[in-house]
Structures are given as C-alpha cells and as structure tokens.
Amino acid sequence: MSWSSATAKPERRPLEVTANERVGSYRLLRVHDPDGGCAPGQFAMLAAEQHWGGGQDERPFLPRALSVARHRGGEAHFLLEDVGPGTSRLCELAPGERVFSVGPLGRGFRPPQPGRRALLVGGGVGIAPLMILQDRLAAATRALLGFRDGERARAAELMLDVHVATDDGSVGHRGTVAELLRRELEEDREAEVFACGPGPMLEAVRALCSQLQVPAQLALEAPMACGFGACFGCVVPARDGSYLRVCVDGPVIDAEALGEVGEYAGAPA
C-alpha cells in the first residue's frame, strides 16, 4: 500500500462550493473538484473568489491553507474552524459561490510501517487530515481525538472508532488526548502514530513517542503565504538546526526529524 502525493496545477482554479454544513462548532465545506484526488495529509490554499478582503482589519488577503478532509464523488471536503477573517469568510460560503484553490499541495502521510497498527491522534480542527487518512487505511483504525468542549467534540462523529477527550470533560475523558495516547501505547507499542492538532498537543505527542520509541508522523501547520515553497515563510526548526518548509517538506513530517514543536506549528488551539 502506498499513497502518491498528487501534483497541483500551477495556477489557482475557481471551484464551486456545493455544500456547507455545520458540524458542532465547525463547518464542513464541500467543493466540486473532479480533477482532484490527493494523498491523505495534503492541503489546498483556498480563497473566496468574491469578498476576500474587507473583513476584520481589512483582511484576509492571502489564501488560507486547509487540509483536504475528504475526497470522494468528485468533491473535496474541508473541515473549518472560524478563528479569524479568512476562515470566517470561508465558513460563510454558500453553495454556488466559488473558491480559488491551489492544490493539492505538500507531502502527505506515508502508510504505516509493516507490522504496526496506525493510531490516529487529532486535536480540534486538526482532525481534518485524519478523516481522509482513516478513509484510506484499509482496516479500521482507532482515532483518539481531543477537543476543547462538547460542541467541538461533535466533530468526532465524522470519524470511526473514536475515543474522545475534552478539556472540560463534557464528553469522554476529561483531559488531554496525549493522556489517551499514553494509555494506548502503554498497552501496545507496536503502533505508528499519525497526529495533527495544536502545537502543544503535537509537542506532547512528539515527546511521548520519542520516549516510548514509537514512530510518529506529525501533520504540522504554520503561518503560510504561498503553500508551494515560494516564500520561505512557513519554516519550523528541524532537529539538525536547519529550517524545514512546512508546505513542501511537510506538512507531514517525521517526529524524529523535528526539534521541539513550537506554538505556531500546530492547528488553531
């Protein structure tokens, strides 16, 4: 089994929005994208065709990076959390409106190493790339998902075999998803972790996996201007002291290759 990263067309494509549904605190946006297809973990740079700008503080201006959460039936799905002017505009898109899309971009997840079961660990809207990953994994895969509260935790219904943790204990385990992960790994270390979520969560996952010597692939996030390696804006420090561009060297990067995961390298908290 192997997923090859798809190559994007070298221009923004106007794609039509086909649906926009509420899922707890999030929005599941669907766009018509027949050419599509992508590896789990790849992302697209999206901007509304109309009214991109003129929001809070006269923004947005640059496109926004969004993980492809699903690709099926000629549609790409995105899971969105409204955290600022860009996501706010994308969250209000109505069917029939169009988005400019550049993608799919970046290096996605590699299949788990032979003999290791995949364990998906997501935090908040960071579950997006895990959705498509779970779709692509042959066997059912356990997903450990952490959310701030119950409203957000409703997004857990988008995945299968889920164990939930919430900060406020309103659903599932009260505490962090890293605690759930520790339990799982203490039972069975023959796992490979696939994680995406806020910086502190990713750092906890990285540290834990490093300690328990479990391989982990982390889907990072970073403030991005371009998404295709042009601006050198999205770097995170690698273990060897160099900088990696999240958009072309990632977004999925082996935990081993990374230094500490910083505050800005994760999904919205």
Add this chain to the structure above:
Amino acid sequence: MSWSSATAKPERRPLEVTANERVGSYRLLRVHDPDGGCAPGQFAMLAAEQHWGGGQDERPFLPRALSVARHRGGEAHFLLEDVGPGTSRLCELAPGERVFSVGPLGRGFRPPQPGRRALLVGGGVGIAPLMILQDRLAAATRALLGFRDGERARAAELMLDVHVATDDGSVGHRGTVAELLRRELEEDREAEVFACGPGPMLEAVRALCSQLQVPAQLALEAPMACGFGACFGCVVPARDGSYLRVCVDGPVIDAEALGEVGEYAGAPA
C-alpha cells in the same frame, strides 16, 4: 416655503437595509432611518458594514456619497448605479444587512424663487436628488430626464410628469436632455432649473441657463473621501477662481457661482 438642511450625527450609524429593488439598470435601496429627514439634495456617505473591501482592485475602502432619493415612512431611499466596487457592493446588499451611514450631509436645494416654476433636469442616476425634490415641491413639477438607453430610462417611472430623452432614441426624444430643456425654456423663461447629472450635461445646462438668464441650481458630484469638509478632496473651481468643497459648500451650488463644470463634477455618465 423653505427646506432647512438637517444636521447629521457626528459618527457613522449602522442602519438596516429593508429592501433592494431593481429599477431598470438601477437599484433602489431602502434603509431604516427613523431619525432621518433631510432637505432635498442632501446626501449620505454609505459603506456596507460587512465586506467593504476585497472587491475589484482590493477596494472599496472609503464610504460612497449617495443622494437621498426619498425619505418617507422612517426609511431613506437611495438610487444606485453599479459603476465600480463601492456601488457594486451596495447594489448587492440584502435586506437585513447593515450599512454605515453618515448623513444627511451638505447643502440641498433651495425652493424656487417666487414667481418661477421649477423645472427638474436629470441625467442618469443623477435623477436621485430630483425625486425627493419633486416630492417636496407643492405643485407638480415637470421633469426632463436623459438616459443612455431604454433600460436606464425605466427609472423615469420613479417620477411624475416626465419627458424623457435617450442617447439611442429607444425611449422619448433621441438626443440630450439639454435639447429638451432649450425647448422648454424657449417657450417659457419664467422658470428655475434644478439639475443633477453627468458633468457634460451639467455644463450644457449651466451654459444654456447662463445664456438665457434663467437661474439654475446644480447638484454636483465629485470624488469624495469624507463628505463633511475634512479632507478638502472634493473641490470644484468657482467662478471667482477659488475652490468650493462640494460636500459642505454644495452639493447644490448656484450655476452662477461656478466656472465651467468639469468632467469629474457630475454623476456617473
């Protein structure tokens, strides 16, 4: 009879859009404005509360000057032509959305001199201030209105006792409204002209009235940043060589006080 100019609140007020109807090529926008009331010829500076910006060329940014076309039943009406990113956004406003409004601003029309019948002369969307003027004039008043084409000429239905001219002859007289005006004035010079329209039309009206010694009040337009005398951006040359600020010395200015009316001092052509 006299109309006193109303004074505006010194801040932008968010007002709710109550209706937005097509009238030929134009839009008639209504906003809830119970405090309102204004003299005919006054205007407001409008900006959409949301999505003001991010249109063509990342504009609009400044508010847009719009004549109050009517004020009745606690609603202000505006007649809009989509000529760029600002009017385009205002034209698409849906009921329930809000606009920021500063106004009413400027000096409106004065009532006709005793013994003179009012004659309204409008070009294109410049008919807006003539609508409210006709509402306020005690007796029915003839309106001579010029439009580029038949679709635009449909706005003539917003006024009474109208004679229409169109550039393409599709409705009414083929030719200019100045030609209609010359005919009217040649029959009866005991008139006072109230005009609003594109620069070349206003200039034709000014020249004609000057020649025939008929008093005329012209409602000018000029690129404006503020609308309340702050920026000194909206000037037109006066006959005496000084500059007048259209927003505070006008928009209605006696034809006599003006030099030639320039290209930029009129409504969209």
Add this chain to the structure above:
Amino acid sequence: MSVDFCGLELAHPVINGSGTFDALAACEAFGAGLLEDFPFAAYVSKTITLEPRRGNPPPRVWEVPAGMINSIGLPNKGLSSYLANDLPRLAGITTRGHEPGGELRGVPLFTNVMGSTAAELRELVEACDRHEEIAAVELNVSCPNVQTGLDIGADPDQLRAVLGELRGATGKPLVVKLTPNAADVPACAVAAEEGGADAVSLINTLRAMALAPALDGARARPWLGGRTGGLSGPAVRAVALAQVAAVAERVRIPVIGMGGVQSGAHARQLLDVGASLVAVGTESFRDPGAGRRIARELQSER
C-alpha cells in the same frame, strides 16, 4: 484616562492628524454641539502657511487598496486670516472624553505650520507664540505634496539647524512632524530632539501616485491634479508602526504616533512601541466619530 503631553492635560491619548479634520466645517455638518463634545482630546489644525494657498487642482483624492492618496496641496487662508477668523472660534472647544457623561475638559489647540525657509517658519512660530489660544505648535517639515518642507525634514543636519533658528521664538511645546520619506527616520528624530523639539509626530503620508483609468490604447496619465500625492490609511499602518518604534527607541521626547489607526487595538500598538499620543487621520473620513470611538476602545483594552 487623562494624559499629560508636554505639560498639557488631555482627556485621552487620541488626537486628530493635521489636515484630516476641519472643526469648523464639521460644525456646519454636525451642528455646534460638536465643539462642545469634540471627538479628539486635542485639535490639530490643517497646515497653515504665511500666504494663502488655493491648493492643488482637482481631482485631489484617489482610493487604493486599504487606503487613499491625497494631493490636496495644503490649501489654507494664510496665517493672518487663520489668526483673525478661525482662532477665536477654535479657542473654546471642549470634550467629555471617551464617554457621554465624562468630565468636561478643554481641548488644547495645536497649530500646524509650514514654511519653505527657516525665516518663514520662525515668523509662523512667533505669530503662534503671541496667541494664547494656541497650546502647541506643530512644524510640518514632511508634507510630500509640496516642493518645500520635504528636504528640511529628510536631512538631519538641516533639520537641526532650522530648529536652532526658531526654537527661541516660542516657549510653547514645539512638535516636529517628521517625513516618512527618509532613509533614516530615527536619525531625523534625534536631530529634531537635538534642535530643541519637545516632541515628534509621525508618520506623514508616503509619496505615491495614481494613474487615471486609461482609455483604449492610450498611455495612462496621472489622475491627481498635483500629479503625485501621499498615501495614508491602513495600507501604511505597518510602516508607521516600524517607524514609530524605531524613533521611540532613539529619542527621549514624547512621540505622537499615527498612520492607519482604525481601532483601539491599533492605537494600543503604537502606545506599546513607545508613542505617548496617537493621531487618527484617514479613519475619520470613514467615521467622523472615530476619535472618540478609538479612545473608548482603548479604554476597554486596558
């Protein structure tokens, strides 16, 4: 929230940028009540010159992404008419600060002046000194729309020298409004301080240009009557923040920060990098109540 600025007591730290609020015209538009409860804590006049100026031919404004270009050309009635006609009406402005029921305070008047020589500037400053209605003098050595003024402000040595010649002409607070179109703005600020300025203000507009929408095939021509103009508004905010921060690090005198401020959060950022007061320009065009609104937002930020 009242603040001290060079010995003057202001109701709050938000004032207007020179040339962006005409109190007397606003009074016609909004009624006389405006001068009783003014949106700004101090009132800065438009730039006044010795002789009257008509200003530039229209068009004078152009909208750009997140801002505007102006090429107004400093129209004003000249010093004598300003002193004789405007000053008496501007003398008694008051404000209740950022909230309706606030304490009534006077709104100090800052007169902004520009001259093309040190002698002219000295004459302007001397005249201001003789009028007690004027609380402070701001020197415009930076307006990019006019040939004069610019060079003095962009060259530290010349700026220091000019200030030396006129500093003695008044005991009132002297604010130097710096030009942003300089290679080393902090060096200009230091020169102003050394020349005896009591404060510096920045940024003025960035030199910019607009072309008229071109007709088919024709070569586009300048839109503005004055050919070039000055860029202001949110588009310049990040430039303003950098210049204000760099200047505040280098001088000990107070700094008036401005450039693209639209909200309390933006004002707060200028204060955070070292400004003592914040001036609002272009945002007043979008909201004549911007001064008070921003002061109110600033209050709730703290």
Add this chain to the structure above:
Amino acid sequence: MSVDFCGLELAHPVINGSGTFDALAACEAFGAGLLEDFPFAAYVSKTITLEPRRGNPPPRVWEVPAGMINSIGLPNKGLSSYLANDLPRLAGITTRGHEPGGELRGVPLFTNVMGSTAAELRELVEACDRHEEIAAVELNVSCPNVQTGLDIGADPDQLRAVLGELRGATGKPLVVKLTPNAADVPACAVAAEEGGADAVSLINTLRAMALAPALDGARARPWLGGRTGGLSGPAVRAVALAQVAAVAERVRIPVIGMGGVQSGAHARQLLDVGASLVAVGTESFRDPGAGRRIARELQSER
C-alpha cells in the same frame, strides 16, 4: 509581445520578483512541466550570498491590509551550493509565453546576489560571470530585513563607488535593485547608472513591523522572528508607481518595475510610466500562475 531587455530576448515583459518564486520547489509542487512552460519570461533567483544563511527564526510572515510583511532573512545555501546544485537544474527552463500554443523560448536566468562589502559583491559577480547559464546579475542593495545592503543602496555616493569597483567583473547585464527606503530614490538610480548599471529594478519591500496579538494587559511584542520586515503587495502599489515613474524620468537605462502588481492593468501602468519589464512578487503567492495570467491580460490590454 516578445521584448528585448539589455540584449536578452524575453517572451513577454513579466518576470518574477527575487525571492518570491522558487522554481525548484514549485517543480515539486506542480510537476516538472512547470520548467517547460514557465509562468515568467525570465527567472530571477532568490538572493544568494557568499556563505549559506539559515534565515530568520519563525514566524516569518504576517498579513496586513492588502499585503503582507515578510521577515525571511535571505535564507540560501550559499554561492557554491547554488552554483553546483541549483544552477544546472535552472539552466534549461523554457516557456511558451502567455498562451498555451505559444512559441517555445528559453527563460533567461537572473541571479540576485547580496554582499555586505564591495569585495564580497565583486566575488559574487565574478562567480556569476564565469557561468554561462546565468544571463544577468541583479544586485540586492536594498533588502530591509538584513543589516547590510541597506546603506549602500540608500546613499547615492556609496552606491556609485561600489558599482565602480565591481562593474568590471562582468560583461553580463548588471541590474541594481534599489531600496525604496531612501529619501531620494531617483538620485540612487542615477548613481547606479553612473556607476555602470545596465538597468535598475524597484521597489523592494518597505520597512514595516507587526506586533503579536497582545494578551490581556500585556505589552505587545514583535510578531516576526526578525522583529521588523518588509511590506509588499497591493498596499505598496501606489508607492511603487510613484518611485518607478520618478526613476524612469531620470535614467536612460531600462527599469524593471514592481510592487503590488496583481493584474495586466497594474503591469500596464508601470510600463506606461516608463518601466521596460514588470516583476510580480506577492501576487504569485495568491496565484502561482500569476506571471502568465498577467502577461496574458497585458496582451489583451494593448
């Protein structure tokens, strides 16, 4: 639409701004076809220095109204690695110009270099001269993100002197990328011309700053790892237009205009005020196909 630039034949007048398009990374994202039908008529490299540079710590970008600030810090592998590893792969880039079926042409390679001394710059230029894959050399004397470079570019005398020292090092077209953070940019352009430059390019980014969203009560801190950065995008377009127009009036050598270009109409305006080529930077981040799209729009404008 093919154009001549200093003796090089370009498919159209639209090229990329240095540091805003990484052809090799883009090739990974978009496939190898990208280098066969490149969106730009010439490819300008990111700034190359003698020694490798990591660049600034993150965060490196910040979005502002109608633009962005970057504080990338000129990361690059250093001259030798560039020459040994990148150059061979960049040598054969071709393009079909602005339309799918267009004639296939080579895409000349401009190597942009920066050094903190004239000697360093000379060494860089000499190395470029030895590689025939390099069609032209662009000197970055203007990047505001790094201590060096800036001063040379903002001071006409120094700029003329430095060029005098290295002009002899190559017969290839030498483009000087001016800094916009100068009091008198046209004077700098004239100095470059006198120093022997074959062309000038402008504008580079405007010095700017961003603060991190402040936590309650705390004083805001700089967001960018490099503290300050450079402003680009539509926000600077009117400043670029003014500077390009002013420079084109003063020099006889060709001018490469850039700053906020998003469309053929914007490119057209720069050409109308005297530019020979137009470079696209930030807009490529919003649309990797911006170069070709703008060339196409430009074609239909004419």
